[in-house]
Amino acid sequence: MRTVQFTLRHYLAAHGLSAYRLAQAARGRVSERTVYALARGETSRVDLGTLGAVMSTLEELTGEPVSPADLLTAVTVPGPDREARAWLDGDASRLGEFEPYDWGGSDPYTLGEPVRVGPDGELVIGGE
Incomplete structure (x- = not known):
């Protein structure tokens, strides 16, 4: 079975950013709690508006374009034995x-x- 995981933590590490910095920059667009949950990989779903706001904030912080593919990855989960x-x-x-x-x-x-x-x-x- 395939599932999709949010890989914000890896993106932040690769760009020398912290979840705290992202949460501060996204204030008013995305709640601090949501940013931290996304960075820890503790969310099972994300609203498209939230995804867009996170992407926009990351673009502002890095000066680089950010796509959903930069923050999401598909993984294969083993089925039951x-x-x-x-x-x-x-x-x-x-x-x-x-x-x-x-x-x-x-x-x-x-x-x-x-x-x-x-x-x-x-x-x-x-x-x-």
């Missing part, structure tokens, strides 16, 4: 029809060892 895919594809829609398992007064978190599915589909118990 085979075990996760099996869980995601499973049908748990009828689980509410069953009573919860009766552990008989025992604490299930203190019993036995963890079990997982290995790469070949075999059950792996504990640290085997």
Whole structure:
């Protein structure tokens, strides 16, 4: 799967700028909080008006043209592995029809060892 990441931090570093300098220069156009979130890569979406304001401010600071390609990059994110895919594809829609398992007064978190599915589909118990 492909996703897009905001790479403002890299742009700022390459041009010897700080997020603080950008936030001060963008005051009145972009909030300080937004500039810092963008620089830290903590945003999952950005308004096009905000992107345009950041680009304009960077052009003022660097004297160079700035395009969206300077601030965004596409990356490939690995999908779920085979075990996760099996869980995601499973049908748990009828689980509410069953009573919860009766552990008989025992604490299930203190019993036995963890079990997982290995790469070949075999059950792996504990640290085997």
